[in-house]
Each structure stands twice: as C-alpha cells, then as structure tokens.
Amino acid sequence: MRKILIIGSGKSTSYLIKYLLDKSESENLLISIGDINIDHAKHLINNHQNANAFLLDIFDSNSRTEAIKNSDIVISMLPASLHINVAKDCILFGKNMVTASYISPEMEALNQEVINKGLVFMNEIGVDPGIDHMSAMQVIDRIRAKGGKMILFESFTGGLIAPESDNNLWNYKFTWNPRNVVVAGQGGAAKFLQEGTYKYIPYHRLFRRTEFLEVDGFGRFEVYANRDSLKYQSAYGLNSIKTLYRGTMRRVGFSRAWNMFVMLGLTDDSYTIDDSEHMSYRDYINAFLPYSPSDSVELKFRHALKIDQDDIVWDKLVELDIFNPKKMVELKKATPAQILQKILMDSWTLAKDDKDMLVMYHKFGYELNGKKYQIDSTMVSLGEDQTYTAMAKTVGLPVAIATLAILNKKITTPGVQIPITKEVYEPILKELTNFGITFKEKEVPYLGYNPLNI
Secondary structure: OOOEEEOOOOOHHHHHHHHHHHOOOOOOOOEEEEEEOOOHHHHHHHOOOEEEEEEEEOOHHHHHHHHHHHOOOEEEEEOOHHHHHHHHHOOOOOHHHHHEEOHHHHHHOHHHHHHOOOOOOEEOOOOOOEEHHHHHHHHHHHHHHHHEEEEEEEEEEEEEEEEOOOOOOOOOOOOHHHHHHHOOOOOOOEEEEOEEEEEEEEEHOOOOOOEEEEOOEEEEEEEEEEEEOOOOOOOOOOOOOOOEEEEEEEEHHHHHHHHHHHHHHOOOOOOOOHHHOOHHHHHHOOOOOOOOOOOOOOHHHHHHOOOOOOHHHHHHHHHOOOOOOOEEEEOOOOOOOHHHHHHHHHEEEEEOOOOEEEEEEEEEEEEOOEEEEEEEEEEEOOOOOOOOOHHHHHHHHHHHHHHHHHOOOOOOOEEOOOOOOOHHHHHHHHHHHHHOOOOOEEEOOOOOOOOOOO
C-alpha cells in the first residue's frame, strides 16, 4: 500500500482524513496520523482498516525521522513554525511534502535542495492561503488568454458564523484560532495599491477604514485591509496593476466595535499585566481607565471612548460581560491580548449545534480592446457540524486532493511552491465543485475606486 503520513490532527483535518479514507481502497492508501495527542485522530478514523493513529512528538528526531522515512508522502498540519524540521527530513529521505501554511523564509531557503532532489513541496494549499490563490489565478489566466490586461484585483476572505447560528450582536464567533483574531493587523501598517498609488493604514486606524460588499443570498459584509496586500503581486504577475487590495471579511459593524478594544489598548500583546491572575474582568477593563472616586467603570469607559448610551456598540460591549466583577481572569502574567481572548472565548466559542461559514470574494478589473470590464466572483461554504466545519472543508480538501495528485504524479514540477499554475489549480478546483465549493461569477460595471470614473 502507498503510505501517506499526516503529522498533526487538529480541527482542520476532519475532511482531509475523510477524503483520503474514502479513496483508500481505490487508490491503495494507508493513512498514518501522528500527533502528541491522538484522541481526535482516533475519533476521525473510527477503526478504519486502512488507517492508524500513533503518538508522535515532533521534537523527538528519532521517531519523527522514522515516521517520515517509512512514508511515501508527508502532509504537515502542524503550526507553520514547526514545518521546517519535517521539511528537512523530507529532503533527506526524498519525500514529497504538502502544507496549508504560508511559505516561511526558512522553507523558501530549501527551494534549490528540493528542486535538486526532484521533490514537490506544495504549500499554501488550504483556503486562505490556497483556494484564494487557485480561484484568482484561474480567472486571471482566463482574462489574459483572451488578451485582457489586469488593472484591478481585490480579494477578501472571512471565517464567520453561519446565518442560522448567528445569534449575538457582533454577528461573529471564533471559527479558527482565536489568538489570530485578537492580534489581527498588528506588526506594521496595512499596505496596498489604489489607482497606482501606494496606500498605508496604521494599526490604530485599520478598523475604521472598511469597505462594504454584498454577497447574493447572504447580505452585506465589511472588509478591513490585510497587512501586506502586495505579497503576491509578483507571483500573480500583477506588477503593472493599478489596484491591488486584500482583506478580511466581517459582518457590518464588527470593525467599529472592535476598534474600541484597539483604542483602549486591550489588543496589545507586547507586555504583561501584574497580578493578572487575581483580576476580575471588571478590574482588567478598569486598569486601562483613569481613576475616579465617583464614576463607575462603565461611565469612564463610555466617556473615554465617546460612546453614547444608545449606541449599538455599547450593547455589543455589555453583551461580552466585560464589566463583570465576579468572573476572574485566572491567567498569570498575561498580556492584555491574552486576557481579552479569554473574555471573548466565553461568548464567541461555538456552541454544540453551531455551524460556521467561509466566505470569499474576488474582484477582477481588466482592459480589453480599449474598454474596461469587471468580474466579481464569490464563494460561500457552510459547515455541517462541529467536526465537519466549513473551515475544515476548505482547508483540508485542497490539501488532500493535492496530496493524491502528487502521489499519482499529476503534479510533478519540483520546488517549494504555491498553487498558482494550471497544472495544480485546474484539477483541484474542478474536484472541489463536487463538494459544493464553487465560485459564482457575474460581470459588473468597472468603477475602480472612482465611481465618477473621471
């Protein structure tokens, strides 16, 4: 049997494992899942005859190298920072590798070794990054094939709560890593291109510079800019493009309310708070407000951030129970961001019957025969339950399909790469339609960033 090694069995692996198990008979596959905790893996494989789960400590080089040496291809579903040792072992033993993570500088540095060995190291093959790359390049290549010149590309993605489970004032729950939500946008100004001009949004302004989108059947959304929209400009072949903007989608109103946390300093992750383990939620909020012998924490908060008592933002903040004097932080030497994350997890953790939603929106502006055109493309994926989520589907299925394509030598170009070539994206996108992951395109008037089009 052909041996597929999956390292890591977190929340994003449910569809990945199911896909490979479903193909295991016809494709003669044996799926081995290694993790430090194998309970979730055991649950997912459910005693399937073509799968096994085993304890694997990624920091134990002997057991790691043994597992990699005995496989035909390796899928690393570890945190991005932990891929590198797996990658080096894959080069040593001549194994192809697949990850859903961004290519790190350390991974990129292995490119020539990977090429020399004739190996495929496919990265960024999840959803964002992943499906966004593939779906974008499919349309961009199509526009170029008919002689069009790209002048605008915008791309937005959001991991959100499905409409049927949307029952709080923020219209949001954690469907992925909560920490990434709390510290989103930090570490430098957002950078993008707008009508040929470089634009920058510093962190303290990020959540007040939003744009609106409409998705047929799902209503209105807002987007805030990603930190570096120009990261893929060269890879996509968009060096002469006028507008290039990538962002994160939320329901309208989320960003204005989130900005209150930013302005108060609650998202800061650069220092720790003394005696945080003995603080109540109310104490934590009060620590960032001026002293007053008479005013309540609520009154000081509203005054400091200029929130009217009838503002929906105030209702959103109260809903999170941040002023509760009885709920305790119970985190030692925690950063403001870590405490905020704990508070939010009380309200934004998915309930047992909650379902998630993944939304993606692309805009393609181009010139053809002296005229300007625009295509808007949207994709919405809804989760089934807590195990088979939309996030797990859109991350795991592209990983699984790419793995099998590499194993079957349908993807052969060697090197450390992302899925932006036809060899990769065409068959994967085609197969994803079988799982309901489809893009709806519509032609709309090209307005760019100037509705008057002057």
